[in-house]
Amino acid sequence: MIDVSAVSAWWTKCPPATGAAVMATGIVSVGLHLAGAETLSLIVLVLACVTWVALAAVFVVRLAGHRRRWAAEARSLGALTAVAATTVLGTQLSVLGRQTLAEALLALAALLWPVLLVLVVRHWEASRMPGAVFLCCVATQGLSVLAATLAAVQTTAWLARAALALFWLGLVLYGLALTRFDHRQVVEGAGDHWIAGGALAISALAGAKLLSADSARLYLWNDDGHGVLRTLTLALVTLDLAWCVVLVVAEVTHPRPRYDLRRWATVFPLGMTAAAMLSVADALGVDWLKGPGRVLVWVSVAAWLAAAAGAVLSARTGTDGEGTGTPGVTSRARR
Template identity: 60%
Template sequence: MSPLSRGSWWAGLPPAAGAAVMAAGIISVGLHLVGREALSLAALVLAAALWLVLAADFTARLTGDRRRFRAEAYTPAALTAVAATTVLGTRLAMLGWRNAAAALLVVSAALWPGLLVAVVRHWRRRMPGVAFLGCVATQGLAVLAAVLATPGGPDPLARAASAAFCLGLLLYAAALVRFDPQEVVRGAGDHWVAGGALSISALAGSKLLASPVWTGGAHTVLRIATLALLTGSLAWYAVLLYAELRHPRTRYDIRRWATVFPLGMTAVACLSATEPAGVGWLRPLGEVLLWVAVGAWLLTFAAFLLARRTALRRTPAHVAPPGPSQ
């Protein structure tokens, strides 16, 4: 346990807790897109506060508990640090806080290569849904870079975003062949990332459609690819929802935050693709899916509080050692 977390309510949180930041952050983005600014800002404040806590704990482990840091850096869930940072940066960029968003892009880009290489080197066969976090983290960089790129003009960020977008698709394919299909019916929540990775890829594609890097035939290919990715994410959504109904998993698990994020990301991808991809009919669907994601966030948060309360009740009370007079 790191010095920061000792004795705190977040004591023992694994890297997968970064998915909670991702979930709150993407819901904030979605609420902004539908004009619910007060709720969007509330979700943003929550995401930012949790990000600061996790960032401080991440730093404490890096400087004070290297053994734990190295052990966790090899797990796919470690990439939530990159993905969460890019989601938060994207929302700040939408607020007009470009300098803060650019700083988060630098932080996430600095973390990304080391964590990605460490994770990919430890990939194995028949992996859970967290295997797709390599794609999610990479596409998160693509989205944030594309949002910060100069619209309509030549920009190195647009080219970097394009490169990250293409690499993210390759990482998705590599994760897909290692994904255990049984996770669809027995996964604890992170199996939804299989669809969420396609959603964030579609979002990256929709942001890149405004870039001059993609013109002429390349622009047409990108538009078709974006719509195909979005269709694939909706197909995953239907399959995973059906599996949840057939095989309910009602017990709280921290990996359930990795369910909420794909739900919100699919909604945001639908809302964001309406204009650049010319599919206006997706907006009503995106609005419905957004409120589904908000409901899932509330249920997951309530389950977290209940699980935490139960855990505290089961923790033995501290008994002070006998004093000199006893």
């Protein structure tokens, strides 16, 4: 039987960063699809869609009836999970042939993206920011991935070129975020520090999608452009893997076993890295990436299960799932 009071409490307290759970669940579905586990991928996708609908309802209700709270949350770093989660679901739906739904989600994400991006970036601090600062890159590259995916299906050149522009903008935003990232978060962060690597992974995925979108009918990139995009995509995968090594070592040497809502932002980069490796392997013909990519898919599934178990336990014990108990604040850096 559904505990109405528990659902009401969740509805009231639900912070913007909860969107990371949809991002994580959606990308795990993508990874399972790429690994050939279709049935499991569809089950996980349904979970992601249900959660997305619930969070979208929270977003609309607060916009309509709690404007001050909505405005405050829209300025937080976690607000950009709304865009990223929407694009991840749209991409998977497009792959499954649901182009109308994917187009609708692209339109929605494109409307939200400039508003939330401006609000968030205007309230950046000069330095010592948590890993969620990289969501500016993730949200932008998510749009690029979805736009490139639809461009390939519809053979639409302007959409592919828009995706390319977003790809380059995403890399610029990554560089800006890196200058503000508090590198101590690697050993102190509660989970969202992993987005530093995940942002590179989704950038690599965007590069792979752009390369796959090209065809004799569209002729998007000349030989020089194709070469630059190929080299950059491989470099992004390499940098992402380097970040993963650093982050794993930090987790081993400075373990943080306590559940935190931001742990969903750890699952997302793992799943995104797996998806990027498998997509880059197909788009660029780098077959050796397939083996590690498939292994990482199941690692991300295990991480998702751990995060889900932590969330259920946190709900049962009545804790808020955040280290400080205050949405929007970490011990040393603003979220």
